[in-house]
Each structure stands twice: as C-alpha cells, then as structure tokens.
Amino acid sequence: MTLRSRINLIVASLTLLFVAAIVVLQLRSMRESVHEEVVAANLVATQLLQRNAMLYGAQGIPAILAYLQGVGRVRSNDIVLYDDQGKVLYRSPPSRYKAGRDAPDWFDALITPPPSVQAIAFPGGRLVTETNASRAAIDAWDYMTVLCGGAAVMLVVVNALVFWLVGRTARPFAQIAAALDEVEAGRLDGALPPLPGTEARMIGAAFNRMVARLRANLETERRLADNRELNRWLEAELEQERRRIARELHDELGQSVTAMHSMAVSITQRTQGVDPQAEQAARLIADESARLYEAMHGIVPRLAPLVLDRLGLADALADLVERTRRSQPALAIELDMRLGEAPLDGDTALALYRGAQEAVTNALRHGQATHIRIALDRVGDTVTLTVTDDGRGLPAEAAPAAGHHGLRWLAERAEGLGGQVKVSNRAGGGVELRMELSAR
Known part of the structure; x- marks a missing residue:
C-alpha cells in the first residue's frame, strides 16, 4: 500500500469515527427528546381526560362521546372509548402529520419509550389512553436520514480532498525516489530541482549536497588510487600536523592548565577558613584543571607519540x-x-x-x-x-x-x-x- 493510500485510509477512518460519534450522540439526544415529549403529552392528556371524563360521564355516554369527537386527536396519544361490555364506541382519528409514513421498526424501538396505557373508569364505560410516538419517531427518522446523508457526502468530499492534497504533496517524493535509484545505479550526474513544500525542498537540497559530496569523494579516491606518492605525502603531512597539534597541546595548553591549577591551589590555601565561597570556587577550578590536564595527556599520545621523537x-x-x-x-x-x-x-x-x-x-x-x-x-x-x-x-x-x-x-x-x-x-x-x- 502506498503512503498516499495509507494516509487517505487513516483520514477516512478518523472521519468515519467522528461521524459515528456524532450519530450516536444525536440518537441519544433524539431518544431523550422523544421520551420527554411522549411522557409530557401523555401526562397532559391523562389529566385533561380525567378531569372531563367524570363531568361528561355523569351525563351519559352520548355526552362524553360528543366531547371526544370535539377534542379529536391528542398528540402522541391514542384515545379509545369502551362501554360496559367492552365494545369500542370511539377511537381517536389517525394523525394527518406525515400520514402514510412510519419509521423503520428497529429505529422506532431504538428511540421510543415503552407504551404507557392509562384507563379512566366512569359510569357506563371506561376511557383508555395509550402513548403513540410514531410521529415523533418519523420526525427523528427524517432528521437522521438528512444527517447521515450529509455525513456521507462530507465523508466523500473530505476523503477526495485529502486524496488530492496528499497526492499533490507527495508528488515530489516520487522524484526523490527516482533520483535515489539513479544514485544506486551509479549515476551521480543528476540533481533535483527545487521541490515544492518545505520538507521536500529540504530533502532535495540535502540530496543534492550528498551527490555533490559523493562526486567529490569519488574523484578524490580516484586521484589517491592513481597516485600512491600523493598518499604518502598526505600521510606525512597528517603526521606532521598531528605532531604540531600535540606539541602545542603539550607545551602551550599544558603550561596554561598547570599554571591555572597552581593559581587555584594557591587561592584555595589563602582563602581557607577566610572566604568559604572563594575557597570552594578555587577548589572547583583546581579539580577541573587537573581533570583537563589528565584528559589532555590522554589525547596527546593518540595524536602523535611525542615520546617516540624524544x-x-x-x-x-x-x-x-x-x-x-x-x-x-x-x-x-x-x-x-x-x-x-x-x-x-x-x-x-x-x-x-x-x-x-x-x-x-x-x-x-x-x-x-x-x-x-x-x-x-x-x-x-x-x-x-x-x-x-x-x-x-x-x-x-x-x-x-x-x-x-x-x-x-x-x-x-x-x-x-x-x-x-x-x-x-x-x-x-x-x-x-x-x-x-x-x-x-
């Protein structure tokens, strides 16, 4: 799998997780909203019917039937009137809101609360109210459909944009890979042009410097291989330079470090018991100069064996x-x-x-x-x-x-x-x- 495809897959996965999180949160919010609406509507309907059922029920079934026909449908509730024999005398009419459409059963079961049935008895019959959240469920389903459709479009658009941007960004790396193949094949005469993007530009510049150094090193090696006399001359010059550095370290730096150590020891002795801070600082300088002297004496023999000359x-x-x-x-x-x-x-x-x-x-x-x-x-x-x-x-x-x-x-x-x-x-x-x- 290419780098471009991997990045696109990661972005797609993250976007999908983000969309899924939004959908889950929306479902939770819808469920709570539908529950609150249905319970509130059922409570209002029950209180209204309880108050009027006894009033109209005392006047007989025709009076309460006329009352119910005048009330019509109460939102999120089905109202049914039974006589003493259990015969249905009245059933509230179906809702005209988004008539003929219902949310899928699985979605309806996911967000609607369990049905709540309330029975109100009166002389000559009884009145039953049952919660019906189908209209709230179809509203929620329509909203969720729009939300998921928009999320799907966003997912497609975002991933297409990322795929295009990553391809545009990664395009210089194909040039870099091709240039590296040229170097591997032994062709060092090429160079990368200025590449777009900060990282690609830096890699390209580093590649060009590397190729230039390789060419210089190969040319140097060819000269050295063709001229053994030059090799011996370089070795002699190197040894001479090592000797010069070693002597300067031993003579100049060694004397300076020794003098520094001596002065620090002298200051330590003079300030002992008089100025503790100065004594501590001088003692620290003496210790560090001693370590520096030891380190210098370890470096000098590696540079040039002065004892060999003497x-x-x-x-x-x-x-x-x-x-x-x-x-x-x-x-x-x-x-x-x-x-x-x-x-x-x-x-x-x-x-x-x-x-x-x-x-x-x-x-x-x-x-x-x-x-x-x-x-x-x-x-x-x-x-x-x-x-x-x-x-x-x-x-x-x-x-x-x-x-x-x-x-x-x-x-x-x-x-x-x-x-x-x-x-x-x-x-x-x-x-x-x-x-x-x-x-x-």
Whole structure:
C-alpha cells in the first residue's frame, strides 16, 4: 500500500469515527427528546381526560362521546372509548402529520419509550389512553436520514480532498525516489530541482549536497588510487600536523592548565577558613584543571607519540603499554622487544608504533580481548612487529582488513616503506597482526 493510500485510509477512518460519534450522540439526544415529549403529552392528556371524563360521564355516554369527537386527536396519544361490555364506541382519528409514513421498526424501538396505557373508569364505560410516538419517531427518522446523508457526502468530499492534497504533496517524493535509484545505479550526474513544500525542498537540497559530496569523494579516491606518492605525502603531512597539534597541546595548553591549577591551589590555601565561597570556587577550578590536564595527556599520545621523537621506539611502546594498563585495569598486556643497538629510521619507527597502537585499539574495541602480547624483533635488516590477542577474532567470511580504514592505511604505509601487514585469526582464538618492515 502506498503512503498516499495509507494516509487517505487513516483520514477516512478518523472521519468515519467522528461521524459515528456524532450519530450516536444525536440518537441519544433524539431518544431523550422523544421520551420527554411522549411522557409530557401523555401526562397532559391523562389529566385533561380525567378531569372531563367524570363531568361528561355523569351525563351519559352520548355526552362524553360528543366531547371526544370535539377534542379529536391528542398528540402522541391514542384515545379509545369502551362501554360496559367492552365494545369500542370511539377511537381517536389517525394523525394527518406525515400520514402514510412510519419509521423503520428497529429505529422506532431504538428511540421510543415503552407504551404507557392509562384507563379512566366512569359510569357506563371506561376511557383508555395509550402513548403513540410514531410521529415523533418519523420526525427523528427524517432528521437522521438528512444527517447521515450529509455525513456521507462530507465523508466523500473530505476523503477526495485529502486524496488530492496528499497526492499533490507527495508528488515530489516520487522524484526523490527516482533520483535515489539513479544514485544506486551509479549515476551521480543528476540533481533535483527545487521541490515544492518545505520538507521536500529540504530533502532535495540535502540530496543534492550528498551527490555533490559523493562526486567529490569519488574523484578524490580516484586521484589517491592513481597516485600512491600523493598518499604518502598526505600521510606525512597528517603526521606532521598531528605532531604540531600535540606539541602545542603539550607545551602551550599544558603550561596554561598547570599554571591555572597552581593559581587555584594557591587561592584555595589563602582563602581557607577566610572566604568559604572563594575557597570552594578555587577548589572547583583546581579539580577541573587537573581533570583537563589528565584528559589532555590522554589525547596527546593518540595524536602523535611525542615520546617516540624524544626517547625512541622502545620507550614509546613501553609508554603505550603503561597507558593501556592504567585505562584497562582488567587487561593483561605484555611487551617483548629485541631491537638491538642500531637505531631505526623515523618513518619505520612511526609505522611500527602506529601498528601496535592500531592492533591494541582493535583488540579492545572489537575483540573484547583480556590478554594482549606485543613482540618486536629485529633480525638483520628486517623488523617484525607481532601483536596477538585472545579476543573474538575476525569474521570468517570477511577479509582481514575489508572496510577497516585504520588497517588499510596501515597496510599502505607499510607498502610505502617496502614492507607488509598481515592480519589473521589465531588457531587458539583471537587475532594476530604481523607487520614486517625493512630496517633502514
């Protein structure tokens, strides 16, 4: 079922419920009105006849018969005159109002009260009045017929109008769906025109921006795929920018935060016991600056391992292991290094560090590992980094680095340095990352 049909069905159902509620309320009102009218008319007729039946009844049957013929029909009542033998001497004439027509039996039973019979005895006979709500029922039936007819017309008109308006409103979405099919087919040269309606216009504009970005991204990927040298240049620039940001965070922001903390501590000491509000505010600043300092020191190593530039790969890996132990107390992590005395080239050391960092992050984030081992060996001109974990392992149906940007960039970095990266499941469970580079 289309969206247009669903909305129309909902509106039709709500309209029908509304009309049904009105009809039920009208029926209830009609029933109460008819009851009140019939009971009141019967009460008036009974009182009138009781008062005059004894008066005319004392003069004999001809006198009361003449009286009844003069009265004629009393609304909502049938009047019958019987003699002593039960013979009908008089019956009130039928109503001329809407003569020949009656409401359906089910409707009449729904809104009219049970018949009420009153008998008035007098010398020589008796007078019987019985309620008759047929004229009130036919009035109510005619009103209900007009009401239901008008409701049916309103239902048709409202739903036709809604169907037309929804179709007009939803028309732009067909264009959007067709444009999405074009994108799915790989054709990114199209664009949606300005669409009517606020929501459709916003979706169309967002679609055009998305297509433009897709075209730009595809063009960028083509350039990157065609030019490996550009990839390495971008990576080098990125690392350089990371180092610059990390140094500024460590040197500039770190000093400012430290100074802020020192001043807050000093203010706390000076105002202690003198100005409680100032002391509390200074203590809060000291605590927040301490947390900011800790957070900054957690960000800096992720941006760029400054310790790698200052102390070398061994100390940088030891720092990585120590920080991981502090952040993951339940994790068992080992570090085994046999690098020898010869120093490593800066790019090689950085690639090995990034490899260890990526493997540890993946083991914790995706594998939920509880034990990680980092081993670094140098044999001749080859340096091998091996990181193993006891996590969940890689999906059997997926390629090791499929869709994983970190591993893909790591593999490209290793290839640019004349090495390679292999990621595979271990026989006993978990993942092994093996990175081999030439030691320069």
